[in-house]
Amino acid sequence: TDLYTQEEKEKLAHLIQRNTKEEVCLISAKTGEGIRNLKELLARSIPEGYGNRMITGDLVDTGDLVLLVMPQDIQAPKGRLILPQVQTLRELLDKKCLVMSVTTDQYLSALENLAVPPKLIITDSQVFSYVYENKPKESMLTSFSVLFAAYKGDLLYYIEGAKAIDTLNENSHVLIAECCTHAPLKEDIGRVKIxxxxxxxxxxxxxxxxxxxxxxxxxxxxYDLIIQCGACMFNRKYVMYRIDKARNQYVPMTNYGITIAHLTGILEHVALP
Incomplete structure (x- = not known):
């Protein structure tokens, strides 16, 4: 408003409001007058639910059939599910999806007993290859770790970082970054399998x-590459702090699920939210 007289400001505001049917907010770059009103107007204009990130993104919607493949091995707490499984399951129920959960050994049987192929199959990354090899052609496939790569981090940056895997050699240095702390387990995905x-x-x-x-x-x-876990125990702000740290030092970074999908040659076939 600093460029106009009071009369010009009023005429311009009236013209804009008449043509756009939107509220007009006058602000001054010199004095800051109107900035508070602008912030309040923006706050009121934010759509309901804006900023609420979803684990499954736009991959599925109401009524879609989703099959969860969840190995209950030594890494799964006895009598409980791990957090990414619980959070994903709850979101799918909130979306009013039809959800079926099976262990890996019941995967083929589950597919045989379904009248239609699932819209989406979400698997534990450690059985990515097996699930992919036996999935129906129509079904999309992803993993809990890939979903959390997008939910908690920067999925495109992780995918770009995975390309650095192909440049490694026996003299390279790789950092595995876990977010939770637990006693080493037999066949641990981050400490053993990857x-x-x-x-x-x-x-x-x-x-x-x-x-x-x-x-x-x-x-x-x-380090020539950093491989980050799904970070189910940390918030996105902290994960993005790690990502920015790696990016600023020009060190490629990816995560568990993306790494396994890349190493098994199926990353290009994985559904991304």
Whole structure:
């Protein structure tokens, strides 16, 4: 408004309001007058539910059939489900989806007993390859870890980071970054399975380090790749802090599910929210 007289401001505001049928907010860049009104107007204009990120994004909607493949192995708490499974299941129920949950050994039987193929199959990343090889052609496939890569982090950055896997060699240094802390488990996905997959491809001399909890190095430049867990125990703000830290030091970063999908050659076939 600093460029106009009071009469000009009133005429212009009236003209804009008449032509757009929208409320007009006059502000001054010099004095800040009207800024508070602008903020209040913007706040009132925000659509209901804006900013509420969804785990499954736009992959499924009301009435869609979703099959969850959830191995209940040593990594699953006895008598309980792990947090990503619980959160995903709850969201699907809120979306009024039809949900069927099975363990890996009942996967084929479940498909045989369904009248129609599921719209979406969500699997644990460690059985990605098996589920993909046996899925119906019509069904989309993703994993809990891939969904959480988008929900908690930057999915496109993770996918771009996965390309760095192909540039690794036996002299490379990889950092596995877990967010939760737990006692080492047999066949642990971050401590055992992913390092084994990497070393099988690039050699046993490949250096794989691991940090857990809030332990995350300030200097990341010695690493050729960072592989982040699904971060179900941390909020998105903290995960984005890690991502920005890696990005600012030009170190590629990806996550568990994206890594496994890339290593098994099915990433391009995975449904992304």
């Amino acid at each position: 390092p084994r997959m990497l070393k099988k491809r690039f050699g046993e001399k490949l250096d794989v380090s691991l940090v857990s909890g809030t332990d995350f190095p300030d200097d990341l430049t010695k």
